[in-house]
Amino acid sequence: MIVVLKKNISGRQLEALRKKLNAKSVDGAPVLLREGEKILLSEKDVRLADEISGWPGVERVLTEQPPYSLASRASHPSDTVVPVGKVNIGGGRFVMIAGPCAVESEEQIRRIARKVADAGADILRAGAFKPRTSPYSFQGLGAEGLRMLVEAGRDCGLPVVSEITEISCLELFRDVDMIQVGARNMQNFELLKELGRCGKPILLKRSPASTLTELLLAAEYILSGGNGKVVLCERGIRTFETECRNTFDVTAIPLLKEMSHLPVLADPSHATGRAALVRPVALSAAVSGADGLMIEVHDAPEWAESDGAQALTPTEFGALKTAVGGVLPFAVDKEAEA
Amino acid sequence: MIVVLKKNISGRQLEALRKKLNAKSVDGAPVLLREGEKILLSEKDVRLADEISGWPGVERVLTEQPPYSLASRASHPSDTVVPVGKVNIGGGRFVMIAGPCAVESEEQIRRIARKVADAGADILRAGAFKPRTSPYSFQGLGAEGLRMLVEAGRDCGLPVVSEITEISCLELFRDVDMIQVGARNMQNFELLKELGRCGKPILLKRSPASTLTELLLAAEYILSGGNGKVVLCERGIRTFETECRNTFDVTAIPLLKEMSHLPVLADPSHATGRAALVRPVALSAAVSGADGLMIEVHDAPEWAESDGAQALTPTEFGALKTAVGGVLPFAVDKEAEA
């Protein structure tokens, strides 16, 4: 690891820098490569890179390994497989997660669960705690909704995933098979630390404003807490283009597969916000090497309490699953990415 | 409020739409302006705008009032003044908040508190719970740090502000005069709801990826909970430019003053990440109508545990305060903005 120093670094800054490095280096003292130019550190100190780069007199830090050591492909060359109930995510099989944006009633989630199961979904999704931009929008059914989701999943034999928005709710997720961290909480570090201590699989969605490195550093919070069951999810980033809700970053999929060993899903429903765009974006993710899709499905979109405009009908979802099956054989192979 | 319908809206969608509007409108039934074209709703339904715009068949929703009714200037034409201890934020006086990025030790915060007080700070700032991108960076001293900050403030007679990262910590902030919600938690809605129930002044920082409307909707969560003591803070947004950490959005200041009655501060330290850029950006905020500044100050930046590169020395802070005093008389007046 090389610390490139500013041309105009002062003797005082350099001295302070070396003192701090001596104190923090986990692997022997730093070596000053050339007077006032570069400092060589052990790669074992890579975890300090982020911090050091902010120190006075430091131009930039060059590391051979990325700062997210546990999440990096380098630290773990083979693909990680995350088991969710009877379903495995990663390692070759393509997983379809489907369900309504939100649990609206016992009857609604039961009915839709059955339909997505029949249409070939592997995992059931639905929100009980809804983070909404406006305090006046539907906020979800909470604990009750979570219970309805779990029972609906049990009835149709599908594991379930739902979003957590607050640490104190964690115990309510006892019977939920996979816990989703929404885009807005991707950098809610206290929540990530807590999830690092719980044994459940975590579906970590990329914030619309975070780089891939930041996403992997968020995953690192969970991994370094001892929970290795992390699945990443691309769901569109915020750009200047306003024609649809977000810009789906399809390239993020092969990049994440190259940077990390964690499984990568895509959520075309939130990325686009429009049902008509879900299919092309979903197929794009499939041919780009994604390990699965998360699709919003509602049997009466017009009546959905939230995000109805982006939901597929069970029939459309079935047709999508068939199309995915058709394109998967041509999906980019790991070698091609390397 | 006008709901503009999609050209190709189906009869079924239109029927569903009218049913839902009838059910939700707080002020009488909706009126269909022209067959399959526009629906007129009472302005009292403005809180539904966000939700309705997502419904099938809806092109866009035109409102004469913004969706953040409580935070809007329209709802409250005069400037709001938020008292923090003996200090008032908003309504004419310019406030300087200063202190280190983080509490590092009893001695450090005591020493710096004294120096910023002597240099003319109105409020003392320092972090005890630090949200850091990497799990391997310094995370703060926690509860102990908070205690040290409160005592340091008391000793030098300054009210204190510190960042909260998790609801369960709320009671620890008992003696803190103002609670800061960091950029990463701006859309941590459960936290915002909780702060809406506590009586303390809240410093709400704009997320680097949020629009001004989203910032005001986040403020609306706190206001609608019954807590009217909200102060906004611009701290730079994320753009394609990488020359410095964030792009300080100076125009956000006059825009926020026009859109809302809440006080607006600026944080040049986090926006730029470089001490040399703090002064020009701080003066820009002052001449643009900001109600105050939040400046990171450290008496030994080289030794700062975090963000040393962006900290001013107490002397530089004093010089900045003098310069601010010089430019304020020329700051844009409310009329000019309107």
Place this chain on the structure above:
Amino acid sequence: MIVVLKKNISGRQLEALRKKLNAKSVDGAPVLLREGEKILLSEKDVRLADEISGWPGVERVLTEQPPYSLASRASHPSDTVVPVGKVNIGGGRFVMIAGPCAVESEEQIRRIARKVADAGADILRAGAFKPRTSPYSFQGLGAEGLRMLVEAGRDCGLPVVSEITEISCLELFRDVDMIQVGARNMQNFELLKELGRCGKPILLKRSPASTLTELLLAAEYILSGGNGKVVLCERGIRTFETECRNTFDVTAIPLLKEMSHLPVLADPSHATGRAALVRPVALSAAVSGADGLMIEVHDAPEWAESDGAQALTPTEFGALKTAVGGVLPFAVDKEAEA
């Protein structure tokens, strides 16, 4: 078309507004819907929308038709087919454009042209005039390069496309089958006007910073000049993500097919800047409804004068063509988009 007025519009502004509208409206006088609120204009005036929205007192302009009337799907429901030599772009067949970034020598372009033709390319591409960010980078062989390209194309029986960077070079493109407008010239309006007067097919690339509406308005410059042979090309937009050169906007493809009748290609090579990412992004474009691909191919990438890092070998290009053939049957159909 509806002109929504500002709440605080002055009588003077309203008067001026009506005078100007009376003067400019191509279809009868404007009608004031409600005092100080909205003005109704004939849809025939849609071309004024952009201009009017900038006028004082105007909040926004609502049009049922977009400002790019000639490029819009509404004005021309069926897909446009653009003939380039013996090849048709649009209307169902999928086109592969391939070749090196730049013509480097008579021998190089001849050799690569033969190889891409054998690998199944439909059109040959190569730059003779290279717009480069740095004045110290290779600028291309100019007129001589153009001649070499034309001859290489003739020899292997492929029509050729090359980029124009300056009006005065237009006559040099006499024997070039299709003229490319690069991303940096997408809003070089004088050039667009000139190309509107020449009869040749134009390949118009989206600027990394332009919205889809701006791209279609740029196309409108060419179409309104009398040249209907315009092909659009998505090549990645500029965002905050720096992991690869640009963010390929895959959703732009179905959106453009919905907004316009013009054919849409994708350029994964420039979007990603990395050979390993070309295949996944290319397949994404194919399943999203693109009418073809533009791929950089070089038989010795290490020796390429420019952009070698993003070039596929002829063998890799052949494999890509096969994969594209495999996924195309599952590509989204026009109905699904509508």
Place this chain on the structure above:
Amino acid sequence: MIVVLKKNISGRQLEALRKKLNAKSVDGAPVLLREGEKILLSEKDVRLADEISGWPGVERVLTEQPPYSLASRASHPSDTVVPVGKVNIGGGRFVMIAGPCAVESEEQIRRIARKVADAGADILRAGAFKPRTSPYSFQGLGAEGLRMLVEAGRDCGLPVVSEITEISCLELFRDVDMIQVGARNMQNFELLKELGRCGKPILLKRSPASTLTELLLAAEYILSGGNGKVVLCERGIRTFETECRNTFDVTAIPLLKEMSHLPVLADPSHATGRAALVRPVALSAAVSGADGLMIEVHDAPEWAESDGAQALTPTEFGALKTAVGGVLPFAVDKEAEA
């Protein structure tokens, strides 16, 4: 200059790399620092950095000097002063450029020229060739408009600046004192090369999508052509925020002053698109170390053919000039930036 190689660089790539470096290095052969890791090049080769960074096997290129050698502060420590007629831009004095967006008529430009001269403008601005997003918007009076501007300037004793959009128009600018390159043409490299050969002062505006490095590389095109009279101008960048037209990047001003020796102006009118925001943004630029402002002024904004909404009245312009005079003494000094 250090070329950092990819970990997985192949022997073939490394060989090719060394061959190319040997061929291109202007200062002796490259030195391979550590097998398969880094190559050391003379700083004299800095102009190759941009190109080399694109070569296969190259991770990144580290240069002690930036790629824009002529524009860099390092190459020319003292501020450059650009004379425009009798007015000097840069080197301490603050310059006010003012005038209407476009020349609309002989009478209009004459009248407004007189008013801005009386209000204290140093240079007169107005467009004759208008690059407009829509082909249906007012395109300017062309050559005739240019003549009217020149005469109006002569009559009131002010040098004039106007925008060029096409090389072939260059001769028409014979009597224009300063030629403006608009944001959309910032990377119209053929135009930049031509302007590098003409002796006139150039006002180079930053593209809303370009980094500061790209802006300085565009300036490098003009400087390397032999024309040292380049003035830079910040006019807002494109971001996700839609509350006003562009996001004015105030930090760009101190950054550009640090990176380069060229004068830096700001254009608050185009950045914001709203008259009410021009004053705060203009004052921000002044306190941030800008060398001057470019302000749109119209005496009847309601009647302006283009961009009336962003124009100040001559009276407002006069008031702004006074305010600028008040804040300038507190503007950041060169030392503070260094």
